[in-house]
Amino acid sequence: MTESQKELNENRVKNLGRFGELLPGALGRVRDQAAETYRDGALDAKTKRLMALAIGLGAGCRNCVLGQAMYALECGATREEILETIAVVVSMRGTTGVGESLRIIQLLDELGT
Numbered sequence: 001m002t003e004s005q006k007e008l009n010e011n012r013v014k015n016l017g018r019f020g021e022l023l024p025g026a027l028g029r030v031r032d033q034a035a036e037t038y039r040d041g042a043l044d045a046k047t048k049r050l051m052a053l054a055i056g057l058g059a060g061c062r063n064c065v066l067g068q069a070m071y072a073l074e075c076g077a078t079r080e081e082i083l084e085t086i087a088v089v090v091s092m093r094g095t096t097g098v099g100e101s102l103r104i105i106q107l108l109d110e111l112g113t
Contacts, residue, residue: 005107009066038071046075050085057089057100065100069107079113 020027038045038052049072056064072082086104089097 004110005066005103006110008062009070009107012063012066044075046072046077046081049075050077050081053082053104054085054089057086057097057104058093060096060100062100062103065104066107069104073111073113079108082108 016027038048043051049068053065053068053072056068069082072085082104086097086101089101091097
């Protein structure tokens, strides 16, 4: 992949801000639901973000995987934990799990983690 994943993520964040300007109620409800979902509970926030990363990878959603990878890192996930999450996705989805995973490996390299 020649495109910068950091730049794609920065653009994702910018566009999410624009989405919030255009549809503040919709984004507000999504953010409220996410705040509840990803709070520490029986599972900690980091584990939940790694789960969300796996689901996003399985769905092939570029914006989802970039966002969830960044959230997982913010919650303290290590490169090794993210790579193991990718391995689980590949185990469950085979080669279709590899596609978006390459994006995350590049993002980790670009971030120096």
